Amino acid sequence: MNQAGSPSFDVEVRDVDYLNKAGTPMKARLYLPQGAGPFPMVVEIHGGAWCRGSRLDEHNLNVTLARRGIAVAAIDFTMPPEGSFPASLRDINHAVRWVKATASQWRTRPELVGLLGVSSGAHQAVVTAMRPREPLFAAEPPEPSAPPANVDAGVAFVVACWPVIDPLGRYRYAKALQASGKPYPEAIDRVIPDQEKYWLTEEAMGEGSPAAALERGEGFEMPPLLYIQGEDDIVHPRAHLDRFVAAWRRAGGTLTLQLYAGEAESFITRRPGSAGTAAAIADIGDFVLKQGQAILADSLS
Template identity: 45%
Template sequence: MATAVLEPRTTSFDVEDVEYLRHGDKPLLARLFRPRGAGPFPAMVECHGGAWCMSDRTTERPRHEYMASHGVVSVALDFRSGDEAPYPASVQDINYAVRWTKAHAAELKTRPDLVGLSGQSSGGHLAMLAAMRPHDPRYAAIPLPAGTAPQDAGVRCVVMSWPVINPLSRYRHAKRAAQQSPPPAWPKSIIARHDAYWRSEDNMSEGSPTLALERGEKVVTPPAIWFQAQGDIMHDYRDTESTFDGNEPQRFCAAYARAGGSIALEYIDMERKAGASPDLSQCGPMFERMVAFIGRHVTA
């Protein structure tokens, strides 16, 4: 079997939109960023952010281009948003996309055993949730086309940028902020999008990777890394309802480690302001560190 290739610098890559799934008359597209060369390359299925209700496969283009230019296939997904289909619809699409990527590994210049998941903000949450529960029958409910070789949705690693790792905690955090006088601007839209996607606090709790670990659920814990920007009160805050002595990133990482998982938490020198879209051109060496992490955990 050929060894996976992770090139320090691939100067060119190809970009193509393909339909990977269809719901009724609505196609879901994946934007494929494929390094030029024979491969096989590591591949990351990429989940965009947007509080589960906004954005699409084009939003985080700088990350996808960096991956492809450094020898990583990037499969940037569209998936159903909370404005059209509530939880767990998007997780179903992502679970399917992982299996679709494995089924099409040869044409994507990868192998089924070289696939990971990556995501930013709510996309980071979705990536981790899909990775932790790859065999959940709710998430794996969409079958591959008839005649396709069976695939599972397990992944080699998870890469997250400031994930909303605990939706219930963040929802209540936003509601408390909204009660301040005067209230900041960011909670209003955040609360509305939580309501649109999750529909209930019970669903937020059930779909929380942090709370799943703290409940002692039997989950899969692939190697993971969390990149966290500075001053990010929407993702890096202390849950006042928890007894954990630390913020949500430290809380999740501690629970993940207790469950047997390996996870790194890396703060980056990038300011993340509440209510403003992050400028990925200002993320410093984050993309480089992502590639290094993938190199350690996907090419072995």
Template identity: 55%
Template structure:
């Protein structure tokens, strides 16, 4: 299936230095990935050391001593073997890098990197915003604790309307996964330790990329010459309140609006974004994880962690149930975690709440279990 974005993507050309020039937020000078700032792991800091993070300093939580660390890494899933308060906590470094450029428009990734010997799991994180809003900074309440648990996190910016409709953002994400695999060793990970995580519309794109890693439209942007070949397959997918069926959600919010006020505020927030990103209902049906399964499409089936609140009015429960049933029916694994009384975005809105803390713990456990 052809799409104008695919042909546009193929016209892009750049060199490895151009597509991956780390740009520290508090330092305007661009630097090469091969510089000493991005190394495999890095020397461990003393407990309580101050780490520069995106222009400000933070004091990390205390780490386990060497004996406890040795005991942890000798086990298959160290993050699961300790009570939460005794788990390893890594110092982390945070920096922004340019991973792709469309004309004069750079796309940035925010890297959250644990300091240590590795190799660590690497998770590509995708923000929500109804496909039309948001940026790589949105989900730091998830990304920072995940990185401190010993996971490299790359939170992406990607193209959105009005700049470009579907599937431009998915092509950017597919490219980023492939590029990160070629840079995984330098980041303290390995190409075979990559997963994906997203919130809301970002979670929709996460599972879409996970199910279709070899789709020609999504893989339309070539890697720079000289880099090794890599695909966009992932070891697992973490879905936080995903728009799992865009077409069903579109009909759901249109029906609410047609009934007149009062209706949930989410209706006016997301309805225009559906039209801007998808443009047609046919596209909503095509780029649709649930309907792809119901059509019998041959897809990859990475293990899924699915998190959602029971009072979420933006992501219909019926769509969740359809996806979980179909994914499991065709052989996929889904761990479903429902959070009683919580609405959409509960981790981001109140990261210190018991539900948010429990959700982040579930994410950490799942990633380490599936990728370690």
């Protein structure tokens, strides 16, 4: 038994192609609990300021979730210089539709599929969850393995680990920190050029901001959301978190906020042995399993 008292599953790990882009395959690493299921499943979106990283980044997190009975599809996606906004969001939208269309292969169901992301990946997870049928993101050309047209990217839940929830606000915040002089987190010197390479314009950053979109009163899907962040994180400004959480709840959405004392940015990856990391991974697992159990219970009632 694991720390939450749930069964511990053996896990199969394998790589598959989820999309072929002009002859270039995009890969997903699948973490599949070995059992009858159906298991809840997350499409996991790595971080790296939209420009770096890979599907391998959150291996320890994904293995731990799979051992608790949560299937994971950790995906690669298009990044600069191969493509800027919205190329990655098109890949992610496609990945969700692909997972839902092939759900029985992974011992899950379409209605049990959610999203999990970290940092810029969490931003993209929230955008995808909020705008699953946005034509700009659902515009991947058809291919022989494309999901059926009636399968959209709507998800049952979303887990956002320290998301860049307001890209324009974070860009201006980082520029101001840099202009003020050191000391500031070394990540600031990386994220500024990365944001410029991905977004290209401040107008695009504002258009792609979940916090700003909610404040503009635009209509979106609002699945249950778990928001995770370290209390000492100054790369992802607390003011942006507070704005988004307030706007989401004002709009009637369900949001669980978990803050971890003594933890800064990227703590789950950077501090795998910390108490905060153990607590956060347990909280993620508990949240996803709870969502899955509620959905299955509703299907039987």
